[in-house]
Amino acid sequence: MPRVKQRTAELRDRMLAAAVELLAEEGTAGLTARSLASRADTSAPALYELFGDKSGVVRAVYFEGFRRLSAVLSGLPEGSDPVADLWTLAVEYRRFVRDNRTLAEVMFSRPFGDFSPGPEELAATASVRTVVVGRVRRCIDAGRLLGDETDVAHVLVALIQGMAFAEAAGRLGTSTESVERRWRLAVGSVLNGLGARP
Secondary structure (H helix, E strand, O other): OOOOOOOOHHHHHHHHHHHHHHHHHHOHHHOOHHHHHHHOOOOHHHHHHHHOOHHHHHHHHHHHHHHHHHHHHHOOOOOOOHHHHHHHHHHHHHHHHHHOHHHHHHHHOOOOOOOOOOHHHHHOOHHHHHHHHHHHHHHHHOOOEOOOHHHHHHHHHHHHHHHHHHHHOOOOOOOHHHHHHHHHHHHHHHHHHOEOOO
Protein backbone atom coordinates (compact mmCIF):
# COMPACT_ATOMS: atom_id res chain seq x y z
CA MET A 1 0.00 0.00 0.00
CA PRO A 2 1.51 3.40 -1.02
CA ARG A 3 2.31 5.96 1.68
CA VAL A 4 0.00 8.93 2.04
CA LYS A 5 1.67 11.98 0.56
CA GLN A 6 2.56 14.42 3.35
CA ARG A 7 3.82 17.37 1.29
CA THR A 8 0.47 18.56 -0.03
CA ALA A 9 -0.79 21.81 -1.54
CA GLU A 10 -2.79 22.29 1.67
CA LEU A 11 0.41 22.10 3.72
CA ARG A 12 2.12 24.53 1.37
CA ASP A 13 -0.76 27.00 1.77
CA ARG A 14 -0.67 26.56 5.55
CA MET A 15 3.08 27.22 5.63
CA LEU A 16 2.69 30.30 3.44
CA ALA A 17 -0.04 31.68 5.72
CA ALA A 18 2.18 30.95 8.72
CA ALA A 19 5.09 32.78 7.08
CA VAL A 20 2.94 35.88 6.52
CA GLU A 21 1.75 35.71 10.15
CA LEU A 22 5.29 35.36 11.48
CA LEU A 23 6.48 38.33 9.44
CA ALA A 24 3.60 40.44 10.75
CA GLU A 25 4.20 39.46 14.37
CA GLU A 26 7.98 39.16 14.61
CA GLY A 27 9.42 40.89 11.56
CA THR A 28 12.01 39.49 9.21
CA ALA A 29 14.23 38.20 12.02
CA GLY A 30 11.43 35.97 13.25
CA LEU A 31 11.10 34.08 9.99
CA THR A 32 13.35 31.03 10.35
CA ALA A 33 12.92 27.49 9.10
CA ARG A 34 12.40 26.26 12.65
CA SER A 35 9.88 28.95 13.65
CA LEU A 36 7.95 28.52 10.42
CA ALA A 37 7.79 24.73 10.74
CA SER A 38 6.62 25.07 14.33
CA ARG A 39 3.96 27.64 13.44
CA ALA A 40 2.67 25.47 10.59
CA ASP A 41 2.76 22.35 12.78
CA THR A 42 5.13 20.51 10.46
CA SER A 43 8.86 19.89 10.09
CA ALA A 44 11.79 21.76 8.62
CA PRO A 45 12.32 18.99 6.03
CA ALA A 46 8.76 19.63 4.82
CA LEU A 47 9.66 23.28 4.32
CA TYR A 48 12.74 22.37 2.31
CA GLU A 49 10.81 19.90 0.19
CA LEU A 50 8.02 22.38 -0.58
CA PHE A 51 10.01 25.60 -0.92
CA GLY A 52 13.63 24.54 -1.42
CA ASP A 53 15.00 26.84 1.28
CA LYS A 54 14.17 30.02 3.19
CA SER A 55 14.57 32.17 0.09
CA GLY A 56 11.95 29.96 -1.56
CA VAL A 57 9.58 30.82 1.27
CA VAL A 58 10.34 34.53 0.85
CA ARG A 59 9.75 34.18 -2.89
CA ALA A 60 6.32 32.64 -2.22
CA VAL A 61 5.52 35.42 0.27
CA TYR A 62 6.48 37.98 -2.39
CA PHE A 63 4.02 36.41 -4.86
CA GLU A 64 1.34 36.20 -2.18
CA GLY A 65 1.72 39.88 -1.35
CA PHE A 66 1.16 40.94 -4.93
CA ARG A 67 -1.75 38.51 -5.25
CA ARG A 68 -3.40 40.13 -2.22
CA LEU A 69 -2.72 43.70 -3.34
CA SER A 70 -3.98 42.92 -6.83
CA ALA A 71 -7.19 41.47 -5.38
CA VAL A 72 -7.76 44.63 -3.32
CA LEU A 73 -7.15 47.04 -6.19
CA SER A 74 -8.94 44.98 -8.85
CA GLY A 75 -12.00 44.83 -6.62
CA LEU A 76 -12.43 48.61 -6.48
CA PRO A 77 -15.52 49.76 -8.36
CA GLU A 78 -15.31 52.29 -11.16
CA GLY A 79 -17.48 55.37 -10.79
CA SER A 80 -18.29 58.27 -13.07
CA ASP A 81 -15.34 60.38 -11.87
CA PRO A 82 -12.01 58.78 -12.85
CA VAL A 83 -9.98 61.14 -10.63
CA ALA A 84 -12.10 60.22 -7.61
CA ASP A 85 -11.47 56.57 -8.49
CA LEU A 86 -7.72 57.25 -8.58
CA TRP A 87 -7.96 58.85 -5.13
CA THR A 88 -9.79 55.75 -3.89
CA LEU A 89 -7.04 53.55 -5.32
CA ALA A 90 -4.43 55.64 -3.49
CA VAL A 91 -6.37 55.27 -0.23
CA GLU A 92 -6.66 51.50 -0.58
CA TYR A 93 -3.03 51.08 -1.64
CA ARG A 94 -2.03 53.10 1.44
CA ARG A 95 -4.26 50.96 3.67
CA PHE A 96 -2.74 47.76 2.28
CA VAL A 97 0.82 48.92 3.06
CA ARG A 98 -0.19 50.20 6.50
CA ASP A 99 -2.12 47.02 7.43
CA ASN A 100 0.52 44.66 5.98
CA ARG A 101 3.71 46.54 6.73
CA THR A 102 6.15 43.63 6.87
CA LEU A 103 4.57 41.94 3.87
CA ALA A 104 4.88 45.24 2.00
CA GLU A 105 8.55 45.44 3.00
CA VAL A 106 9.14 42.03 1.40
CA MET A 107 7.36 43.25 -1.73
CA PHE A 108 8.93 46.69 -2.03
CA SER A 109 12.00 47.01 0.22
CA ARG A 110 13.45 43.49 -0.10
CA PRO A 111 14.78 43.10 3.45
CA PHE A 112 16.14 39.59 2.91
CA GLY A 113 19.67 39.57 1.53
CA ASP A 114 19.29 36.08 0.06
CA PHE A 115 16.28 37.03 -2.06
CA SER A 116 16.51 39.15 -5.17
CA PRO A 117 13.48 39.15 -7.49
CA GLY A 118 14.16 37.78 -10.95
CA PRO A 119 12.09 38.15 -14.13
CA GLU A 120 9.34 35.81 -12.92
CA GLU A 121 8.97 37.64 -9.61
CA LEU A 122 8.94 41.03 -11.29
CA ALA A 123 6.28 39.76 -13.69
CA ALA A 124 4.09 39.09 -10.64
CA THR A 125 3.78 42.84 -10.19
CA ALA A 126 2.10 43.13 -13.59
CA SER A 127 -1.42 42.63 -12.27
CA VAL A 128 -1.04 45.55 -9.86
CA ARG A 129 0.64 47.69 -12.52
CA THR A 130 -2.19 46.95 -14.97
CA VAL A 131 -4.83 48.17 -12.50
CA VAL A 132 -2.97 51.39 -11.65
CA VAL A 133 -2.12 52.20 -15.27
CA GLY A 134 -5.72 51.50 -16.26
CA ARG A 135 -7.04 53.95 -13.65
CA VAL A 136 -4.57 56.59 -14.80
CA ARG A 137 -5.50 55.97 -18.44
CA ARG A 138 -9.18 56.66 -17.64
CA CYS A 139 -8.18 60.06 -16.22
CA ILE A 140 -6.10 60.87 -19.30
CA ASP A 141 -8.85 59.72 -21.68
CA ALA A 142 -11.32 61.95 -19.81
CA GLY A 143 -8.97 64.93 -20.18
CA ARG A 144 -8.46 65.14 -16.42
CA LEU A 145 -4.73 64.31 -16.40
CA LEU A 146 -1.90 64.96 -18.83
CA GLY A 147 1.16 62.80 -19.45
CA ASP A 148 2.16 59.28 -20.26
CA GLU A 149 -0.02 56.80 -18.37
CA THR A 150 2.91 54.58 -17.36
CA ASP A 151 4.99 57.53 -16.16
CA VAL A 152 2.11 58.93 -14.11
CA ALA A 153 1.37 55.50 -12.62
CA HIS A 154 5.02 55.06 -11.58
CA VAL A 155 5.10 58.49 -9.94
CA LEU A 156 1.84 57.88 -8.09
CA VAL A 157 2.83 54.41 -6.84
CA ALA A 158 6.27 55.66 -5.71
CA LEU A 159 4.57 58.48 -3.82
CA ILE A 160 2.04 56.17 -2.15
CA GLN A 161 4.67 53.64 -1.11
CA GLY A 162 7.04 56.30 0.21
CA MET A 163 4.31 58.09 2.14
CA ALA A 164 2.94 54.81 3.53
CA PHE A 165 6.34 53.71 4.82
CA ALA A 166 6.98 57.19 6.25
CA GLU A 167 3.61 57.02 8.02
CA ALA A 168 4.39 53.56 9.40
CA ALA A 169 7.71 54.87 10.74
CA GLY A 170 5.99 57.82 12.43
CA ARG A 171 7.57 60.43 10.16
CA LEU A 172 4.36 62.11 8.97
CA GLY A 173 3.38 63.62 12.29
CA THR A 174 2.04 62.72 15.68
CA SER A 175 -1.67 63.40 15.19
CA THR A 176 -4.17 61.75 12.86
CA GLU A 177 -5.09 65.20 11.58
CA SER A 178 -1.52 66.08 10.56
CA VAL A 179 -0.95 62.69 8.91
CA GLU A 180 -4.17 62.94 6.91
CA ARG A 181 -3.41 66.54 5.92
CA ARG A 182 0.01 65.55 4.60
CA TRP A 183 -1.46 62.63 2.65
CA ARG A 184 -4.02 64.93 1.01
CA LEU A 185 -1.28 67.45 0.23
CA ALA A 186 1.00 64.85 -1.36
CA VAL A 187 -1.54 63.02 -3.52
CA GLY A 188 -3.42 66.21 -4.33
CA SER A 189 -0.23 67.98 -5.41
CA VAL A 190 0.63 65.19 -7.84
CA LEU A 191 -2.85 64.91 -9.31
CA ASN A 192 -3.36 68.67 -9.49
CA GLY A 193 0.11 69.18 -10.94
CA LEU A 194 -0.65 66.65 -13.66
CA GLY A 195 -4.14 68.01 -14.26
CA ALA A 196 -5.16 69.00 -17.74
CA ARG A 197 -5.04 72.73 -18.35
CA PRO A 198 -7.53 74.54 -20.60
